[in-house]
Amino acid sequence: METELSQRLGIEYPIFGFTPFPAVAAAISQAGGLGVLGAVRYGAADDLARDLDWLDAHTAGRPYGLDVVMPAKKVEGVTVAEIEAMIPEGHRRFVKDTLARHGVPELPVGEQSGWRITGWMEEVARRQLDVAFGHPVKLLANALGSPPPDVIQRAHANGALVAALAGSARHARHHQEAGIDIVVAQGYEAGGHTGEIATMVLTPEVVAAVSPLPVLAAGGIGSGEQVAAGLALGAQGVWLGSIWLTTREAELNSPALTRKLLAAGSGDTVRSRALTGKPARQLRTRWTEAWDDPATPDPLPMPLQGLLVAEAVSRIQTYEVEPLLGTPVGQIVGRLNTERPVRAVFDDLVRGFERAITRVNRIAGREGGRPR
Amino acid sequence: METELSQRLGIEYPIFGFTPFPAVAAAISQAGGLGVLGAVRYGAADDLARDLDWLDAHTAGRPYGLDVVMPAKKVEGVTVAEIEAMIPEGHRRFVKDTLARHGVPELPVGEQSGWRITGWMEEVARRQLDVAFGHPVKLLANALGSPPPDVIQRAHANGALVAALAGSARHARHHQEAGIDIVVAQGYEAGGHTGEIATMVLTPEVVAAVSPLPVLAAGGIGSGEQVAAGLALGAQGVWLGSIWLTTREAELNSPALTRKLLAAGSGDTVRSRALTGKPARQLRTRWTEAWDDPATPDPLPMPLQGLLVAEAVSRIQTYEVEPLLGTPVGQIVGRLNTERPVRAVFDDLVRGFERAITRVNRIAGREGGRPR
Numbered sequence: 001m002e003t004e005l006s007q008r009l010g011i012e013y014p015i016f017g018f019t020p021f022p023a024v025a026a027a028i029s030q031a032g033g034l035g036v037l038g039a040v041r042y043g044a045a046d047d048l049a050r051d052l053d054w055l056d057a058h059t060a061g062r063p064y065g066l067d068v069v070m071p072a073k074k075v076e077g078v079t080v081a082e083i084e085a086m087i088p089e090g091h092r093r094f095v096k097d098t099l100a101r102h103g104v105p106e107l108p109v110g111e112q113s114g115w116r117i118t119g120w121m122e123e124v125a126r127r128q129l130d131v132a133f134g135h136p137v138k139l140l141a142n143a144l145g146s147p148p149p150d151v152i153q154r155a156h157a158n159g160a161l162v163a164a165l166a167g168s169a170r171h172a173r174h175h176q177e178a179g180i181d182i183v184v185a186q187g188y189e190a191g192g193h194t195g196e197i198a199t200m201v202l203t204p205e206v207v208a209a210v211s212p213l214p215v216l217a218a219g220g221i222g223s224g225e226q227v228a229a230g231l232a233l234g235a236q237g238v239w240l241g242s243i244w245l246t247t248r249e250a251e252l253n254s255p256a257l258t259r260k261l262l263a264a265g266s267g268d269t270v271r272s273r274a275l276t277g278k279p280a281r282q283l284r285t286r287w288t289e290a291w292d293d294p295a296t297p298d299p300l301p302m303p304l305q306g307l308l309v310a311e312a313v314s315r316i317q318t319y320e321v322e323p324l325l326g327t328p329v330g331q332i333v334g335r336l337n338t339e340r341p342v343r344a345v346f347d348d349l350v351r352g353f354e355r356a357i358t359r360v361n362r363i364a365g366r367e368g369g370r371p372r
Numbered sequence: 373m374e375t376e377l378s379q380r381l382g383i384e385y386p387i388f389g390f391t392p393f394p395a396v397a398a399a400i401s402q403a404g405g406l407g408v409l410g411a412v413r414y415g416a417a418d419d420l421a422r423d424l425d426w427l428d429a430h431t432a433g434r435p436y437g438l439d440v441v442m443p444a445k446k447v448e449g450v451t452v453a454e455i456e457a458m459i460p461e462g463h464r465r466f467v468k469d470t471l472a473r474h475g476v477p478e479l480p481v482g483e484q485s486g487w488r489i490t491g492w493m494e495e496v497a498r499r500q501l502d503v504a505f506g507h508p509v510k511l512l513a514n515a516l517g518s519p520p521p522d523v524i525q526r527a528h529a530n531g532a533l534v535a536a537l538a539g540s541a542r543h544a545r546h547h548q549e550a551g552i553d554i555v556v557a558q559g560y561e562a563g564g565h566t567g568e569i570a571t572m573v574l575t576p577e578v579v580a581a582v583s584p585l586p587v588l589a590a591g592g593i594g595s596g597e598q599v600a601a602g603l604a605l606g607a608q609g610v611w612l613g614s615i616w617l618t619t620r621e622a623e624l625n626s627p628a629l630t631r632k633l634l635a636a637g638s639g640d641t642v643r644s645r646a647l648t649g650k651p652a653r654q655l656r657t658r659w660t661e662a663w664d665d666p667a668t669p670d671p672l673p674m675p676l677q678g679l680l681v682a683e684a685v686s687r688i689q690t691y692e693v694e695p696l697l698g699t700p701v702g703q704i705v706g707r708l709n710t711e712r713p714v715r716a717v718f719d720d721l722v723r724g725f726e727r728a729i730t731r732v733n734r735i736a737g738r739e740g741g742r743p744r
Contacts, residue, residue: 001735001736001737002735002737003735014735168638168639169637169638187570187572188560188561188570189560189569189570189572189573195639196639197561197638197639197703198559198560198561198570198571198572198591198592198703199570199572200559200561200570200571200572200591200592200593200598200601200602201561201592201598201638201702201703201704201706202638204595204597204598205638205706219570219572220570220572220573221572223576225576225604225605225606226572226573226576226605228601228604228732229572229600229601229602229604229605230572230601231731231732231735232597232600232601232604232728232729232731232732233597233598233601233728234597234728234731265541266540266541266569266573266574266577267540267567267568267569294666330573331569331570331573332573334573334577353736354736356604356605356606357604357732357733357736357738359603359604359606360600360603360604360729360732361729361733361738363373363374363375363386363603364373364725364726364729365373365374366729366733367739
């Protein structure tokens with residue numbers, strides 16, 4: 001299983017695994033894919049430095065990547081306190097009332113919000129990059145627009161390719177003009193921030209828009225047949241996030257959330273602005289329903305909504321308040337039915353891909369059953 | 373290009389083309405696929421009889437199908453007039469005001485509504501079936517739920533397979549229990565009535581749910597690579613509707629609508645209840661925007677909404693009032709960029725499929741380039 005891009009990155013399979021957990025990223029890279037560690041949950045650069053050290057020690061020299069969230073539009077000279085002051089009182093009251101209605105306890109005195117919204121600030125992302133470039137990061141991905149030109153330059157100087165997520169052909173062309181190396185075409189069915197064009201339509205559209213730039217298909221991919229479909233659509237690789245959430249190596253630290261993920265079907269997600277202010281696919285919960293109710297306040301624009309709900313999300317997670325407890329996840333959540341090691345999930349992707357190729361070859365009337 | 377299902381139906385390619393136009397259906401069947409004529413626009417059974425005669429004369433004995441709309445829930449002993457009386461006055465006023473705001477003229481006196489909502493009534497569908505079974509229809513598809521048991525029986529007795537559309541694995545299992553032969557897994561990105569699960573996720577889910585029943589992948593398929601992707605997902609065939617709308621053989625009879633379809637991108641559709649009361653993907657227009665505005669009346673449930681807007685849709689179409697003019701169409705509308713003969717579209721599907729298979733074989737490190 002080899003594309004030009006996988007050769008360039010020196011990986012065995014063009015399977016890219018996004019995850020907030022270092023142990024998952026390491027296991028993906030060890031299995032022959034490219035583990036991409038999400039940096040948004042790291043507030044302090046020291047924590048990231050420690051986890052990248054750990055990754056270096058546990059990937060046996062295999063390549064891995066880092067995913068930062070650097071908003072395309074920079075907010076100049078505004079402090080977090082000033083941004084917080086923009087949040088309407090009615091919205092604060094709605095958060096408070098919703099938590100009270102579900103009996104969500106306060107955090108213990110002195111306990112910090114665990115959901116580190118500060119990772120969304122460019123300043124924080126830049127400190128993370130200072131740390132990252134001291135490590136052999138082979139892929140730098142940005143989840144919100146193209147990274148600034150100096151960051152792209154610095155990544156290239158450090159031997160890393162730069163990827164950016166796009167929900168439309170127009171976004172993808174912007175990225176290409178900005179000088180990035182890889183476009184991740186993120187379809188409607190994907191977890192997290194996502195547009196309205198489904199992967200089946202988006203992938204070939206983005207491939208056509210930015211060719212010869214390599215494209216990764218993202219959204220709705222959690223099995224080998226879906227890997228085959230993504231590659232048939234013209235992608236040079238696939239980008240999977242949700243499928244790792246219930247692996248043994250994942251550190252959700254929430255038995256209740258794991259239970260919900262294992263029980264959820266493909267229809268149990270919703271694309272909602274409740275979490276960050278931009279539409280992001282996540283488990284449908286009483287929390288998203290409360291925000292999506294036309295009778296309640298509309299979610300605020302990014303980054304206000306994230307700041308507004310950060311503490312609430314932290315309380316919901318800390319006390320595992322089931323009706324409100326959610327996480328960004330794609331429609332393939334319907335496939336998350338058992339807790340398994342990353343390796344088992346990865347091997348299934350490869351085996352399923354091979355089976356799918358054999359099957360389409362049979363349909364096409366080709367030999368093709370024979371590995372070279 | 374051959375699956376068990378295509379063999380069973382005696383067609384060269386497992387490509388199923390849904391269309392409201394007999395000339396398009398004939399051309400699809402002649403090209404080696406299976407043309408499926410949509411019956412909903414036929415009010416009078418005589419018109420359908422005439423067009424099926426024409427199909428028999430123009431398909432050279434190749435199989436074709438018929439798609440009826442038979443609601444799963446039967447409304448017993450209620451007349452159209454009684455149903456019409458359930459429509460609130462405020463809704464009628466909103467339709468009138470919206471048309472007036474856009475200067476839509478009245479229909480000439482005596483002219484009937486062209487949009488034949490009556491095709492949605494079981495009584496009408498049954499008269500259509502009486503006609504259909506006098507013709508060698510090889511596939512009977514139902515767009516709303518499973519057909520009643522006696523219809524399935526009659527179809528089988530007449531040598532036709534029965535297909536039903538499903539937007540979820542649960543729907544698909546219902547169809548299977550009802551005794552149908554083929555499930556069309558209709559993804560979120562499809563035109564017309566559709567659910568929220570994207571084709572990439574829905575197809576393998578439905579295949580797993582109803583195996584060994586054959587499944588057709590529908591939604592987002594308009595190119596050969598998308599055909600390959602649909603088949604890689606485990607489908608035994610693909611079901612395409614939107615891609616034929618701008619073929620030479622299509623009789624939209626509206627240069628303005630054709631222009632809009634050719635100009636639209638993949639982001640220019642919306643899943644809206646404005647047309648029938650159930651969510652259906654269509655071009656985003658001032659009409660859908662008016663109905664989807666939270667400040668205006670909510671669309672009524674099916675069949676009320678269809679009855680409410682039938683005359684309005686007819687007026688908009690008759691006078692080609694561009695801002696309001698729309699049609700059900702999927703996200704692949706972004707691919708409709710030229711008017712071409714059905715044959716050219718079909719040949720592109722086949723050639724694109726072959727290219728995609730060659731490409732994935734190269735990725736998989738298999739020979740596979742060699743046709744058998």
